[in-house]
Amino acid sequence: MRVLTVNPGSSSVKFSLVEADDTVRARVELSTGGADREAERVLASVARLPRPDAVGIRFVHGGRDYTRPVVIDDEVAERLHELADLAPLHQPLSLYALGEIHRAFPDVPTVACFDTAFHATLPEAAATYALPAEWRERYGLRRYGFHGLSHAYAARRAAELLGADLSDLRMVVCHLGAGASLAAVAGGRSVDTTMGFTPLDGLVMATRAGAIDPGIPLWLLAHGVPAEELRDAFEHRSGLRALAGTGDMRTLRSRAAAHDEQAVSALAVYHHRLRGQAAAMTAALGGLDALVFTGGVGEHAPETRRRLAADLAYLGARLDPERNDAARGDSVISPPDAAVAAVVVTAREDLEIAAGVRSALIRQVQ
Numbered sequence: 001m002r003v004l005t006v007n008p009g010s011s012s013v014k015f016s017l018v019e020a021d022d023t024v025r026a027r028v029e030l031s032t033g034g035a036d037r038e039a040e041r042v043l044a045s046v047a048r049l050p051r052p053d054a055v056g057i058r059f060v061h062g063g064r065d066y067t068r069p070v071v072i073d074d075e076v077a078e079r080l081h082e083l084a085d086l087a088p089l090h091q092p093l094s095l096y097a098l099g100e101i102h103r104a105f106p107d108v109p110t111v112a113c114f115d116t117a118f119h120a121t122l123p124e125a126a127a128t129y130a131l132p133a134e135w136r137e138r139y140g141l142r143r144y145g146f147h148g149l150s151h152a153y154a155a156r157r158a159a160e161l162l163g164a165d166l167s168d169l170r171m172v173v174c175h176l177g178a179g180a181s182l183a184a185v186a187g188g189r190s191v192d193t194t195m196g197f198t199p200l201d202g203l204v205m206a207t208r209a210g211a212i213d214p215g216i217p218l219w220l221l222a223h224g225v226p227a228e229e230l231r232d233a234f235e236h237r238s239g240l241r242a243l244a245g246t247g248d249m250r251t252l253r254s255r256a257a258a259h260d261e262q263a264v265s266a267l268a269v270y271h272h273r274l275r276g277q278a279a280a281m282t283a284a285l286g287g288l289d290a291l292v293f294t295g296g297v298g299e300h301a302p303e304t305r306r307r308l309a310a311d312l313a314y315l316g317a318r319l320d321p322e323r324n325d326a327a328r329g330d331s332v333i334s335p336p337d338a339a340v341a342a343v344v345v346t347a348r349e350d351l352e353i354a355a356g357v358r359s360a361l362i363r364q365v366q
């Protein structure tokens with residue numbers, strides 16, 4: 001079965017044609033610079049792709065309804081539309097992709113694969129917000145967590161690279177891209193994560209601030225800032241972009257290397273938050289066996305990895321500087337005797353989506 005996978009991220013849309021044996025026949029990555037703003041341009045090319053046997057689309061939010069991949073029928077499509085405003089940077093583009101796919105390939109089965117599904121195993125204590133019970137019940141307020149397709153793949157692949165059994169490992173998986181989150185993974189299961197009810201929580205990201213005092217939006221609303229402006233600022237005009245004018249880590253690293261003060265201090269804020277939340281993940285695990293880096297920044301920014309490992313040296317994290325600088329694709333970057341292993345894994349949400357498509361279609365015929 002040949003599966004077309006569609007992965008709308010906040011800075012890119014990625015398509016892959018994945019064969020039954022997981023070889024990828026074609027891969028296209030389009031940079032959008034704000035996916036929800038340029039959907040039409042990006043998806044105009046869908047109809048020109050070769051016809052697949054099935055399609056898998058990444059939906060970041062499955063809400064309370066979906067904790068595994070699901071074949072999209074009219075009822076599921078309606079529910080997915082209702083969940084759209086929970087992830088306004090991503091979900092509208094997934095829905096737009098769904099429409100285009102149906103138009104281009106009307107009788108090809110299409111499956112929704114969710115970022116939130118991997119985090120369905122979060123213990124209640126980690127998932128629960130101390131907010132009024134009535135709201136939690138009525139609105140489904142809880143920590144859902146995101147990037148689950150990436151975290152799940154990276155955790156499995158890291159265990160393979162370390163020649164270890166996934167069930168024996170306590171890992172902090174760092175998905176650092178335009179959006180960024182950490183997952184505490186114990187024995188292959190997510191037990192804590194930094195994103196919450198929406199993908200705005202947690203780490204400092206390219207255009208999102210991550211965790212902020214909930215009093216800030218209340219105060220701004222009370223002082224006349226309209227809700228729509230808050231949303232736009234929180235999604236598009238915060239994070240590294242707000243601190244240094246750009247969310248692109250390549251640019252920031254080269255500016256910081258040239259002693260640009262704004263870039264240096266933006267990276268200091270980024271790393272302060274990353275260090276604190278990584279430590280919180282290790283607390284949820286009760287220790288740490290491996291640190292796993294994935295996502296555009298995690299894969300390609302050795303300086304980001306170096307700094308986090310140095311910040312966690314007190315827990316036993318240590319990199320081999322040469323391996324860290326030379327890492328291209330999947331590789332172990334810690335010395336053999338490090339107490340905490342460190343691994344780089346190329347993000348392969350496409351393979352995770354293709355596997356989800358196969359499992360949902362098999363379930364459907366059983």
Ligand SMILES: Nc1ncnc2c1ncn2[C@@H]1O[C@H](COP(=O)(O)OP(=O)(O)O)[C@@H](O)[C@H]1O
Nearest residue numbers: 009010011012177178179248249250296297300
């Ligand atoms: N060579 C590099 N050095 C540092 N950062 C990089 C490099 N290449 C890509 N990145 C970062 O990766 C980010 C994109 O990551 P990615 O995981 O593809 O994003 P998303 O899926 O959220 O759209 C870019 O914003 C850029 O900052």
Ligand SMILES: CC(=O)OP(=O)(O)O
Nearest residue numbers: 009010146177179199
């Ligand atoms: C959930 C999320 O933020 O995804 P991405 O990093 O792909 O934008």
Ligand SMILES: [Mg+2]
Nearest residue numbers: 008009010177
């Ligand atoms: Mg991504």
